Amino acid sequence: MTRLAGWGRFRPVEARVARMRSEADVAVALAAGGPVIARGNGRAYGDSAVSPGVTLDMRGMDRMLAFDPATGVLVAEAGVLLSEIIACLLPRGWFPSVTPGTRYVTLGGAIAADVHGKNHHVDGGFGAFVDWVEVMGPDGRVTRAEAGSDLFSWTVGGMGLTGVILRAAIRLRRVETGWICQETRATAGLDEAIDVFEGAMDAPYSVAWIDCVTEGPHLGRSLVMLGRHAGVGDLPAARRRDPFGVPRKRRLTVPLDLPGLALNRWTVGAFNAAYYRLGARKPGPALVPWDSYFYPLDAIGDWNRIYGRRGFVQFQCVLPEDSARRGLHRLVEVIAASGQGSFLSVLKRFGPQDSRFAFPRAGYTLALDFPAHDGSLDLMQTLDRITLEHGGRFYLAKDARMPRAVLEAADDRVAAFRAMRAATGAAGRFVSLQSERLGL
Amino acid sequence: MSGRVQGPVLILGATSDMARAIARDFAARGCDIQLAAREPERLEADRADLVTRYGVGVTLHAVDALDVDSHAGFVAGLPALPRVAVSAIGLMGEQAENAADMTRAATILRANFEGPASLMGVLANAMEARGSGTLVGISSVAGERGRASNYVYGSAKAGFTAYLSGLRNRLAKKGVHxxxxxxxxxxxxxxxxxxxxxxxxxxPEEVGAAVLAAVEKGRDVIYVRPVWRLIMAIIRALPERVFKKTSI
Structure with a gap:
């Protein structure tokens, strides 16, 4: 038995974990008959990848099987990390077409959560660049599900609940350099931030850090960061000979759990004010290495420990286009008034996406962390309610505590998902603590 | 040998987790890799992985550590005599079974000592004749002192450690490390x-990095985490009349 939780380290449980090194290992684990769930690198925040039965640690299946430099298609096992894909293929001029805010996620996890990146408004989610997935079903049979097939569309965003993702083929993006041309725009408030997003729908990447602490006229002031992959011509002459080389950063690690009091309304408020001023002081264009642009937090190992022993919870919802402006105002007002605003609050425009069960849809997504305690859990119930009032829905890869009724009210796709699970025999076989809690 | 490592690198017992990590580290240096195991068909995905990640040449070979008579033929049949040969062969079994069943115990002894020693011996002779090469034996701290909890495995590893020490002594002036x-x-x-x-x-990745560094720097005996040097020094230093009453 191992003590296991998600990245938020919230409510860990004693769990049975078995390392999978091959398809045969997965078949043996399934043949035992009990409930299982696949786990990648444990970066889902809540209990998505903790099974009440056996949790299958897929990191042992991390082989890259083939790469075609003519098409940019990579075939790999589910347990390979995006960081390994980048280390291997960026020097050859390829980058993941969609990447979340950490590169320490597995391929299988990225598909199961249909993760999104800063380019969702243009390109859609991770699943849009997957050609096929191979899934082991409840009977141990392996099916290669091509994009567009039933099994494929349930599996992308299906949180591992259709079967165990073993392998996939993904299309990478050609890049000329390892650098990003970034432009930062400081906005005085939330409305202006939304206006900047709306005016930048053709920017390849866009994301905003949003201040959820400050109340009053500057409510929701933001730093909107736009970006595009730099071409060789964008680099200073000295860098053109090695366009994929970027300065090596020292990786810091949080060595211990900080005391719960380290983050409070004053330290977080001071951080937000300083961060905003820093960004507002030097806005405009800049050339930024790929790792600082896409993965600022990856530079700090085990950063989840700064929230202390009780861990933290993340809230992430998406609000549809027509109600997003009103809904975001309400959400940020309530968060700022609560004094619990976090220093990692992110606002992002989503483009259209129509999927069976995946999270993204056209509109705005807001994500933020809270140290786990009674006050923040109460606040999140209020945020749930505001999200529902504005027709929004929730990101299961972040969720650790949502009640079943909230999911059902938010997402009219739940019934069809349950029916699929019952019909395929996946229900009862592929089970996470989250799927139990939400009755999926 | 010190300086930049050259291939090909032979990995014996290539299906193990440590072997996978070691193979990747040498392939990342650009070395061609020879993967050998009892069932080489299980290594197809690993071959594809090394080729895809590092663009090196990878060949697969069948070898049975327990079939000592086949070892000379196995080494002669490799596409090239390796520059570096790593033995990651090992089998622990259950101590309770190993203690009760002498047939079982003999298999553990042979898989951890006789088999790897035979393969290393054949490779050593070929490398000595060539006048260059590096042999890497993955032995175990369990071989440093026999303990009730795994002395069958431990004694085999003790034998293998002594064998490697002797090979090192014999080949020190022959260009083979x-x-x-x-x-x-x-x-x-x-x-x-x-x-x-x-x-x-x-x-396992730490083992891979440590093995590569040891080969490049010409180290003799390494522990992967330095704390083990201290732990084993203490365990070796305990007087037997104290040690025999412990349960470590």
């Missing part, structure tokens, strides 16, 4: 499910 690796606890299939203190458990 021998590295003994005493990994300590490593998170592998072998230790899965054991309740081990997390600070003492290395990841």
């Amino acid at each position: 021998v590295v003994t690796v005493l990994p300590g606890f490593v998170a592998t299939r072998m230790t899965e499910g054991m309740d081990l203190p997390a600070r003492l458990v290395a990841q």
Whole structure:
């Protein structure tokens, strides 16, 4: 038995974990008959990848099987990390077409959560660049599900609940350099931030850090960061000979759990004010290495420990286009008034996406962390309610505590998902603590 | 040998977690890799992985550590005599079974001592004739002192450690270097499910990095996590009349 939780380290449980090194290992684990769930690198925040039965640690299946430099298609096992894909293929001029805010996620996890990146408004989610997935079903049979097939569309965003993702083929993006041309725009408030997003729908990447602490006229002031992959011509002459080389950063690690009091309304408020001023002081264009642009937090190992022993919870919802402006105002007002605003609050425009069960849809997504305690859990119930009032829905890869009724009210796709699970025999076989809690 | 490592690199017992990590580290240096195991068909995905990640040449070979008579033919049949040969062959079994069943115990002794020693011996002779090469034997801290909890495995590893030490002594002036690796606890299939203190458990990737560094720097005996040097010094220093009453 191992003590296991998600990245938020919230409510860990004693769990049975078995390392999978091959398809045969997965078949043996399934043949035992009990409930299982696949786990990648444990970066889902809540209990998505903790099974009440056996949790299958897929990191042992991390082989890259083939790469075609003519098409940019990579075939790999589910347990390979995006960081390994980048280390291997960026020097050859390829980058993941969609990447979340950490590169320490597995391929299988990225598909199961249909993760999104800063380019969702243009390109859609991770699943849009997957050609096929191979899934082991409840009977141990392996099916290669091509994009567009039933099994494929349930599996992308299906949180591992259709079967165990073993392998996939993904299309990478050609890049000329390892650098990003970034432009930062400081906005005085939330409305202006939304206006900047709306005016930048053709920017390849866009994301905003949003201040959820400050109340009053500057409510929701933001730093909107736009970006595009730099071409060789964008680099200073000295860098053109090695366009994929970027300065090596020292990786810091949080060595211990900080005391719960380290983050409070004053330290977080001071951080937000300083961060905003820093960004507002030097806005405009800049050339930024790929790792600082896409993965600022990856530079700090085990950063989840700064929230202390009780861990933290993340809230992430998406609000549809027509109600997003009103809904975001309400959400940020309530968060700022609560004094619990976090220093990692992110606002992002989503483009259209129509999927069976995946999270993204056209509109705005807001994500933020809270140290786990009674006050923040109460606040999140209020945020749930505001999200529902504005027709929004929730990101299961972040969720650790949502009640079943909230999911059902938010997402009219739940019934069809349950029916699929019952019909395929996946229900009862592929089970996470989250799927139990939400009755999926 | 010191300086930049050259291939090909032969990995014996290539299906193990440590072997996979070691193969990747040498392939990342641009070395061609020869993977050998009893069932080489199980290594197809690993071959594809090394080729895809590092663009090196990879060949697969069948070898049975227990079939000593086949070892000379196995080495002669390799596409090239390796520059570096790593033995990651090992079998722990269950101590209770190994203690009760002497047939079982003999298999453990042969798989951890006789087989790897025979393969290293054949390779040593060929490398000596060539006048260059590096042999790496993955032995174990369990061989440093016999303990009730795994003395069958431990005694075989003790034999292998002594064998490597002797090879190193014999070949020191012949251009062939021998590295003994005493990994300590490593998170592998072998230790899965054991309740081990997390600070003492290395990841297979740490073993890979340590082996590569040892080959490049010409080190003789390495522990993967330095704390093990201290732990084993203490365990070796305990007087027998004290040690025999402990349960470590």
